[in-house]
Amino acid sequence: MNNFSYFKAGSVSEARTLRERNDHARYLAGGTNLIDLMKYKLESAGALIDIHHIDEHRTITTTEDGGLWLGAFVSNADTAYHPLVEQRYPLLSRAILAGASPQIRNMATNGGNLLQRTRCYYFYDASSPCNKREPGTGCPAIEGYNRNMAILGTSKHCIAVFPSDMCVALAALDATVVTQGPYGERRIPFGDFHRLPGEAPEIDNTLQMGEIIVGIELPGEGFPEYHSYLKLRDRNSFAFALVSVATGLLLDNGLIAVARMALGGVSHRPWRVPEAEQFLVGKEPTREAFAGAAEIILAGAVGYGFNTFKIDLAKRAIIRNGMMALNPASQRPGAQPSLEP
Template sequence: MYPFTYSRATDVADAVRDKAGHGASAYLGGGTNLIDLMKYNVEQPAHLVNVAKLPLSKIEDLPDGGLRLGATATNADTAWNEQVKQRYPMLNQAILAGASPQLRNAATNGGNLMQRTRCYYFYDIETPCNKREPGSGCSAIGGYNRIHAILGASEACIATHPSDMCVALAALAPTVRVSGPNGERSIAFEDFHRLPGELPQYDNTLTEGELVLSLDLPEKGFAKNFTYLKLRDRHSYAFALVSVAVGLELDGDTITDARLALGGVAHKPWRDKSAEEMLKGQPATAETFGRVAAHVVANAVGQGSNDFKIELARRAIVRALQQATEGKQQASDAFLNSNP
C-alpha cells in the first residue's frame, strides 16, 4: 500500500473541487473494494476524498412516480427500505444475494456501481493484466478463467463486472445522476458501464472527476413477476458465475412487457433488449423461454475454464423466466428469511 492523503468532503462541490485539486486521486465510499485494491497495490491513489458522509443518503419519491436512491445510502439500507421492498423487490433480492451483511452495511450504492472486476490476474500485480496495466497482456485468456466473460469480451480483456445489485438495476433501467467539474448530467444505466474493447482500463463512461449522486428508478418496478437467480460456488459470500434478473408483466399467460439482464457473464451488467422484444406478446411457456435463452447465448464464447457458463446461462435464463412467471424466488437460500 502506498501512502496517501485524505480529506472528508462537506458537500458535492467541495468533493469535486478537492479531487480535481489532486493528481492521482479517488473518491472513497464504503471502502469495501477500493481499500482492498490499495492493499494489493492495484490502486495507488495519492489522495482520497471521503464522500460517504455527503448528504446523498436519502431514498425518496420522485415527482414522476419513480424512486431516488441516494449514492451514499448503504446497500443494506437500500435493500431493506420499505419502498424498495414493495415497489422494486427484484432490487432487494439482488442486493441481498451479494457479499455479506457486514459488507452491505458499509458499501454504498455509488460504490456498488464503481466496484472493479474480481479477475484473479487483475488482483495479482505480479501477472500481466490490460485492465490494470494497459498493454501488458491478458493473463486470463489462456489462463484460469472460471469467473470470466462469455459475452461482449475483447482480445484485450475478458473480465466481468462482479455486482449483483447492478444486474437488477440493468433490468430496472434507472438513470444515474452524476456531478463533475463540468456540472451535472444524467446517464442511462445501460450506458454507464462499458464493454472492454481495446480500453479495458475503463469500466464505465464517467469522465475525470465525476461523482455519482443518485440512481433514479422509473416508476415501473415489476413487483409482481420478477426474480433474481444467482448461481455461485458457495451459497453466500461468493460472486456470481451466472446471475439472471427478470421482470415480467403478464396478461393472463401472455407476456406484455419484459426485462432480462445477466450478471457474471460480461464486462458490464448484460441487459438483452432483443430478448426482451422476443418475449413480448409471447405465451409464458417453456418453449418461449427456451427459444429466448438460446438467443441470448447464441453469440457467447467460452475461454476454456468458463465454457460451461454458456450452457449454465441458457438454463439459468429458462429457470429465471419460469420463476418470474410463477412469482417465485430462488429456493432455499438462507438470506430470504434474514430480514433483520
C-alpha cells in the same frame, strides 16, 4: 506503505474542489473495494476525499414521475431493506441481498457498487500481466485458467467479468445514473454506463474526470408482481456469480406484455439484449418461450475452455429464472425451490 492525504468533504462541490487541488485524488465512500485494492497495491491515491457523510445524497425518495431516487451514499443494506424498495422494486432488494456479506452491505454504497473493479484472479495478482491493470501487458486469462471469465462482449485484450449483483437488477429495471461534474448534472442510461473492454479494458465506465455519482433513478415500473433474481455460484455465501439472471415481467391476460432480463457473471458489464425481451412480448410465459429468448441472449457467446460450460448454464438459468418470476413467493427463505432446469 501507501502514503496519502485524507479530506472529509461536506458537499459534492467541496469534494470536486478538493479533487481538483490534489494530484491523484480518489473519492472514498464505503471503501469496501478501493481500500482492498490499495492494500494489495493495485490502486494508489495521493489523497482520499471522503464523501460518505454528504447528507444530501443519503436519502431514498419517490420522484415526481412516480419512480424512485436512490441516493448514491445510501448503504446497500439500507437500500435493500427500505420499505419502498421491498414493496415496489423487490427484484433490486433480492439482488442486493444475494451479494457480499451483511458486514460489507452495511458499508458499501449504491454509487460505489457501480464502480467495483473486476475480481479476475490475474487482475488481483500483481505478479501477473493484466491489460486491465497495466494496459499493453496482455491477458493471461484467455489461454490460462478462466473458469469465472466472460463469454459475451469480450475482446482479445480482456475477458474479465463485472462482479456486481445490484447492477444486474438495475440494468433490468432500466435505471438511470445521475452524476455531478465540472459541466453540471449528467443523466446516463444504465446500459450506457459500463463499458465493454474493446481496445481499452482499463476503462470500466463512462464517467468523466471529476464526476461524482450522486444518485440512481428508477422508473415507475418495478415489476413487484412477477420478478426473480437467480444467482448460480460455487457456494451459497459470499461468492461471486458464475451466472446470474434478473427477470421482471408484466402479464396481460396471461400473455407477456413487458419483459426485462439482464445477466451477470458473463460479461464486462450487465448483459441485456432488448431483442430477446421483445421476442417474449405477446407470448405465454412458458419454458419454450424463455428458451427462445435464451438463444437470442446467448447468440455470439464464446467459451475459452474452462468457462465454456457457462454458455449452457446461462441458457438454463434464463429458463429457470423466467419460470421462477411467475411465482416470487417460491423464492422466500424456507420455500422449496424447483430443481427443474
